[in-house]
Amino acid sequence: MSTSQIPFLKGHGTENDFVIVPDPDNAVGLPASVVARLCDRRAGIGGDGLLHVVRSAAHPEARGMADRAEWFMDYRNADGSIAEMCGNGVRVFAAYLQRAGLAAEGDLAVATRGGVKEVHIAKNGDVTVSMGRAVLPEGDVTVSVDGRSWAARNVNMGNPHAIAFVDDLAHAGDLLSVPPFSPASVYPDGVNIEFVVDRGPRHVAMRVHERGSGETRSCGTGACAVAVAAARRDGVDPAETGTPATYTVDLPGGTLVITEYPDGGIDMTGPTVIVAEGLIDPAWLETMIG
Secondary structure, X not given: OOOOOEEEEEEEEOOEEEEEEEOOOXXXXXXXXXXXXXXXXXXXXXXXXXXXXXXXXHOOOOHHHOOOOOEEEEEEEOOOOEOOOOHHXXXXXXXXXXXXXXXXXXXXXXXXXXXXXXXXXXXXXXXXXXXXXXXXXXXXXXXXXXXXXXXXXXXXXXXEEEEEEOOOHHHHOOOOOOOOEEOHHHOOOOOEEEEEEEEEOOEEEEEEEEOOOEEOOOOHHHHHHHHHHHHHHOOOOHHXXXXXXXXXXXXXXXXXXXXXXXXXXXXXXXXXXXXXXXXXXXXXXXXXXX
16 A cells, blocks of 8 residues: 555545545555555444445456446455445445536446446436346345344345335344354345335335444445345336336435335436545554555
């Protein structure tokens, strides 16, 4: 890692917040220990994750997507681990590109480890991202908290989710540690766990323990997985009806609107905010890498 000054921004989507590190040429090394400290809310800048902004052509994991998407979201969890995808992260990533003059209002393609995502930046600042299709693997999954257990729906949105419908969101406990789940073999690399209650017709609320980050104020892939699980529970499958299904999902940090289309594609729409920008102190960085 270079110890010269490194710019950063801070942004959030429905209070799912991120440290943003612009690095078009992929010149900034970001070992897990540094990412974790940057995301630390007491010892660093603070965030649920880190968005490393790199040109696709400059990153070995994204070069194969460079002909379809100029920019690669090299996403890291708050503990420094690498993640496939982050829905709110993509939306904030797009908001940063627009702010920096690297993208305009309208349509935009963003490369991620979960594939190329199509994004739309609206006039009012809302950002819609095409999240791809949900995969619903077969098999029973159970999640438990404080002696209670629930059958959970296994949904994959490019990353794994276990969704439990509960009577009260307080049943999720403090979500500081990973709620136990079984069988462990279903999620060998861990899982995001959502607890969901009904608020009204096609309207739900959720809390989530994000793999590698703990409870977060919002989770975009989680909201999509929850909407799909709720639709199937309600007997709604756009592939069968030929009609899009839209669910409103309330999260602790705000509201996301999820639409699943007959072809299986899922759109997620919500607000984004860039709240600050500055420079990481090079002396502090030296203590991290020394």
